[in-house]
Every structure is written in C-alpha cells, then in structure tokens.
Amino acid sequence: MTRGRLFFGALVGLLLSTLPISGALYRSNSLGQSLGEIEAADRDAYRYVLQVDKTDDATERKLLYDRGHLAMQVETVFDASDRQSKVVTEQYFDELGEPEAIVRTTFDNSLPIQITRNAYGTVSMTLHGYADGRLVETKELVDGELVALVTYYRGSEGNLAGLRIIGTQEGTVQRLYSSSDGISVFGEASGNSFAKLSFHPGNLVVQDVWAGEEPKVVTTVSHDEAGQLAVEEVSDGLKVKKTYGPDGMLVKLERTESDGTRTTIRYQYDPSGVLDQSVEVIEGQQVRRIERWYAGGNLQTQTEWSDDIPVRATRHRTDGTSVVTLFENGRPYVDVTYAPDGKRVLSLEYRKER
Numbered sequence: 001m002t003r004g005r006l007f008f009g010a011l012v013g014l015l016l017s018t019l020p021i022s023g024a025l026y027r028s029n030s031l032g033q034s035l036g037e038i039e040a041a042d043r044d045a046y047r048y049v050l051q052v053d054k055t056d057d058a059t060e061r062k063l064l065y066d067r068g069h070l071a072m073q074v075e076t077v078f079d080a081s082d083r084q085s086k087v088v089t090e091q092y093f094d095e096l097g098e099p100e101a102i103v104r105t106t107f108d109n110s111l112p113i114q115i116t117r118n119a120y121g122t123v124s125m126t127l128h129g130y131a132d133g134r135l136v137e138t139k140e141l142v143d144g145e146l147v148a149l150v151t152y153y154r155g156s157e158g159n160l161a162g163l164r165i166i167g168t169q170e171g172t173v174q175r176l177y178s179s180s181d182g183i184s185v186f187g188e189a190s191g192n193s194f195a196k197l198s199f200h201p202g203n204l205v206v207q208d209v210w211a212g213e214e215p216k217v218v219t220t221v222s223h224d225e226a227g228q229l230a231v232e233e234v235s236d237g238l239k240v241k242k243t244y245g246p247d248g249m250l251v252k253l254e255r256t257e258s259d260g261t262r263t264t265i266r267y268q269y270d271p272s273g274v275l276d277q278s279v280e281v282i283e284g285q286q287v288r289r290i291e292r293w294y295a296g297g298n299l300q301t302q303t304e305w306s307d308d309i310p311v312r313a314t315r316h317r318t319d320g321t322s323v324v325t326l327f328e329n330g331r332p333y334v335d336v337t338y339a340p341d342g343k344r345v346l347s348l349e350y351r352k353e354r
Contacts, residue, residue: 023063024052025037025051026038026050027046029048030048030066030071032048032062032074033050034050034052043065044068047066047067048064048066049064049065050062050063050065051063051064051065057078058077059075059076059078060075060076061073061075069093069095069097071092071093072091072092072093073091073093074089075088075091076088076089077089082109084107084109086106087106087107088104088105090103090105100120101117101120102118103117103118104116109133112128113127113128113130114128123142123143124140124141124142124143125141125142126139126141127139127141132158134152134154134158136152137149137150137151138150138152147167148165148166150163150166153176160177162175162177162187163175173188173189174188174189174190175188182200184198184199185197185199186198186199193209193210194209195210196208206221209235218233219231219232219234220232220233227246228243228245228246228251229243230242230243230244231243231244237258238257238258239256240253249267249269250267251267252264252265253267261283261284262282263281263282263283265278265281266279274296274297275294275297276293276294277292277294278294279291279292286307287307287308288305288306289304290302290303290305291303298316300315300316301313301315301316309327309329309330310330311326312324312325313325313327313332320339320340321337321338321340322337322338322342323337324336331351332351333350334348334351335349336348337349
C-alpha cells in the first residue's frame with residue numbers, strides 16, 4: 001500500500017469518525033437509492049444499507065454500505081444562497097476500504113457544468129457549456145489535455161438538430177437530425193464517408209451510405225400496384241428489393257447481381273403468419289427453381305429444378321437426418337442419407353428403375 005493511499009484512508013477514517021451516529025438508515029441497492037427507512041437494529045438484515053447524515057443545512061452526506069463495508073460516500077455541499085448550485089463528491093471504495101475513484105460534479109442552476117473523475121492514476125474532466133439553459137458545447141480532457149470537443153446544433157424550437165465531435169485522436173464526426181411528415185432522419189459523417197438512417201412509420205428503417213461522392217448504399221421506398229410496401233437497396237452493384245404485405249410479412253425478395261443474375265423468392269404464410277412455402281427462381285445461364293415446404297416454420301422438403309427438369313430433392317426428418325434424392329435426366333437414381341451435421345453419409349440406396 002502506498003503512502004498516499006495510507007494518508008487518504010486515514011483521512012477518510014477521520015471524516016467518518018466525525019459523522020453523527022444518529023443518521024437515518026434506509027434499505028438500498030448497489031446504486032445507493034433509498035428504498036425505505038429501517039431501524040438501526042435491522043441494518044444487518046440487508047445487504048445494502050444507506051446512511052444519510054446532515055452535518056449542517058449546507059452539507060449532506062450519504063454512506064452506502066455493502067454487507068457492512070463502506071462501498072460509496074456521496075457528499076453534497078449546497079451554495080449558501082442558491083441550493084440549485086452545489087458540488088457533489090462521490091467516492092468509491094473496494095472491499096478492503098481502499099479508495100478506487102473520486103467523481104466531483106459541480107452544478108450551476110441545477111445544470112452540471114464540470115465533472116472531474118480521478119481513478120487509477122488518470123484524471124479526466126468534462127466541461128459543459130450552455131446557452132439559455134440548453135447544452136451547446138462539451139469538452140473532454142484527460143490529464144489536462146483536450147481530447148474531444150462536441151458542438152451541439154439546435155433547431156428553431158431549441159430541439160437538438162445535430163452535433164459535431166472533434167477528437168484529437170479519432171478525427172471529426174458530424175451527426176445531424178431532422179424530422180418531417182412523420183419521418184425522422186439521422187445522418188453521420190466521418191472522414192469521406194456519410195451514412196443516413198431514415199425512420200419511417202411502421203418501424204421501417206432505411207439506410208443510405210456514401211464514400212466520398214460515390215453512393216455505397218442507396219435506398220428507395222415505394223408502393224407497388226397492390227399497395228404493398230417495396231424497399232429497394234443498391235450496394236456495390238448488388239440490387240435487393242423487398243416487398244412486404246399489409247401485415248408486415250416479407251412476401252417477395254428480388255436480388256440482381258452485378259453480372260446480371262436475378263434471384264426472386266416468393267413467400268407464403270399460414271393464417272398464423274408462420275412460413276408455409278417459398279419458391280426461389282434463379283435466372284442466369286440456366287433457370288433454377290427451388291421449392292421449399294415448411295411445417296411449423298421448420299423446413300420439411302426441398303426440390304430443385306434446372307430448366308424445369310428435377311435434379312435434386314431433400315427430405316428433412318425429425319431426428320435431424322436428411323435424405324437427398326439425386327436425379328439423372330429427370331429420373332431419380334439414388335437416395336443419400338446424411339447425418340444431422342449434413343456432412344457424413346449414413347447410407348446410399350440406388351433406384352432399381354435406373
């Protein structure tokens with residue numbers, strides 16, 4: 001134990017020895033919240049006990065005990081002429097009673113203007129600046145050096161419209177906010193990249209991303225002829241379009257690769273909204289079609305065609321194994337049974353009609 005810690009521990013002990021014995025006791029939690037007053041004789045019945053002492057009208061001290069050991073001390077000193085201005089000092093202790101951290105917060109007109117943290121040999125400070133009671137600037141310092149400067153932008157009604165973060169190590173980040181016609185938009189710019197999130201009604205979130213002047217992800221929202229919501233997203237040459245039914249369920253997924261390959265998947269659901277069937281069509285040099293059937297949302301059977309000729313069928317068993325039937329010239333010729341891992345072959349059975 002260092003001499004500094006011995007001195008600090010002695011100082012804390014001296015402070016605690018001067019506290020009134022008649023402080024009110026409360027049942028508490030690890031956050032130091034008061035959960036109801038208790039009698040002194042009952043303090044051993046609770047893990048967390050909060051003791052509140054008032055040495056005078058301007059000072060209040062709270063001691064939080066964890067199984068009888070001091071875990072936290074919070075001292076509040078109020079300004080003599082304005083109780084909305086105060087200094088709150090929080091001290092945290094380990095299981096041996098050694099100090100771990102000190103946090104001191106200065107309030108002016110109930111607003112925190114300075115927060116100082118001293119922990120593990122590092123002193124960090126947060127300074128807040130206000131205009132008409134609204135936060136406009138935050139400075140972050142570590143060991144006396146500025147590491148981040150945050151500027152807040154306000155709309156005409158005073159609501160937060162954006163912020164800029166300048167970090168001495170991470171660079172500059174700008175975040176912008178807006179809301180119109182029920183759509184909220186959040187944007188973030190860092191370096192030469194920019195991302196935008198649009199929040200639409202119905203819990204729909206749309207994302208657009210740019211790198212420099214080149215769009216990386218561009219999203220278009222529309223409605224098809226049946227009035228169904230359609231969301232199209234283009235990213236690095238890949239175009240994905242999703243169509244949702246009035247109940248919010250995905251009914252169609254369309255993918256167009258950079259080489260022109262198109263994939264369309266249509267989904268059908270039972271009356272309870274559980275997936276019942278899907279049909280996937282892949283259009284490239286050949287046209288592949290994959291039909292999948294489900295029971296209770298679990299895949300049961302899957303059949304694959306190439307240019308309308310069956311090539312493969314799979315049955316999934318309840319024990320986790322699966323049977324794959326391979327076709328030749330449209331006729332089944334062998335059944336392969338796989339273990340639940342889908343890799344190990346358990347059996348091969350050739351069809352006699354081959």
